[in-house]
Amino acid sequence: xxxxxxxxxxxxxxxxxxxxxxxxxxxxxxxxxxxxxxxxxxxxxxxxxxxxxxxxxxxxxxxxxxxxxxxxxxxxxxxxxxxxxxxxxxxxxxxxxxxxxxxxxxxxxxxxxxxxxxxxxxxxxxxxxxxxxxxxxxxxxxxxxxxxxxxxxxxxxxxxxxxxxxxxxxxxxxxxxxxxxxxxxxxxxxxxxxxxxxxxxxxxxxxxxxxxxxxxxxxxxxxxxxxxxxxxxxxxxxxxxxxxxxxxxxxx
Numbered sequence: 001x002x003x004x005x006x007x008x009x010x011x012x013x014x015x016x017x018x019x020x021x022x023x024x025x026x027x028x029x030x031x032x033x034x035x036x037x038x039x040x041x042x043x044x045x046x047x048x049x050x051x052x053x054x055x056x057x058x059x060x061x062x063x064x065x066x067x068x069x070x071x072x073x074x075x076x077x078x079x080x081x082x083x084x085x086x087x088x089x090x091x092x093x094x095x096x097x098x099x100x101x102x103x104x105x106x107x108x109x110x111x112x113x114x115x116x117x118x119x120x121x122x123x124x125x126x127x128x129x130x131x132x133x134x135x136x137x138x139x140x141x142x143x144x145x146x147x148x149x150x151x152x153x154x155x156x157x158x159x160x161x162x163x164x165x166x167x168x169x170x171x172x173x174x175x176x177x178x179x180x181x182x183x184x185x186x187x188x189x190x191x192x193x194x195x196x197x198x199x200x201x202x203x204x205x206x207x208x209x210x211x212x213x214x215x216x217x218x219x220x221x222x223x224x225x226x227x228x229x230x231x232x233x234x235x236x237x238x239x240x241x242x243x244x245x246x247x248x249x250x251x252x
Contacts, residue, residue: 029068032220039216040076046214053149056095058138059156062106067114070094074129089127097134104133139202143210151207151217158221164195178238
């Protein structure tokens with residue numbers, strides 16, 4: 001079965017779910033909000049005759065973080081509309097995208113209270129919002145040509161479409177590790193870099209065909225310099241996981 005059909009963040013609302021373990025991603029959303037505000041203003045200056053704005057959140061996952069972005073977009077577009085002296089509040093059509101196994105039901109369950117809260121806060125002085133689920137792999141096409149006004153993705157693009165492969169290595173690439181560390185040979189780093197470049201080019205090509213003229217894309221994802229020391233907590237976590245597997249193997 002293809003990875004895109006089985007890979008997803010932990011659903012539900014339990015202690016190990018994504019919704020209970022995504023504070024870092026939420027903080028990043030707050031940090032990036034001023035940049036989001038600037039780009040919303042630019043978008044509404046670029047396109048002045050639109051009545052319904054189509055916005056896509058790629059890699060939305062599930063839970064309250066997904067709707068935090070929607071809340072920010074509603075607020076910022078309402079404010080931009082007022083500053084541009086537009087006669088009617090903007091209408092938003094939001095597309096929530098993630099892989100097929102994502103727990104979209106959590107988002108749907110939160111929507112009624114979310115919209116009610118927006119309605120009470122704004123006292124009806126806000127544009128309408130329609131929220132849709134768009135399951136699929138963003139390393140490929142998701143929407144028709146010239147369709148989306150604003151693409152957003154936060155902490156998703158560091159996920160590769162697949163593990164990199166090498167025809168020159170008999171052993172599995174990066175065997176025994178869950179991360180690239182200072183102990184890895186250069187070939188491992190290069191393989192992961194090439195896979196990222198391949199994926200990101202496909203991502204940009206797909207979005208370029210789907211984005212409206214004058215539209216905007218805001219992407220936030222983690223990275224590091226090649227020269228940066230590769231000793232990270234992930235190396236320690238990998239060692240612990242390997243030890244746990246060895247213990248279980250011995251018991252069996």
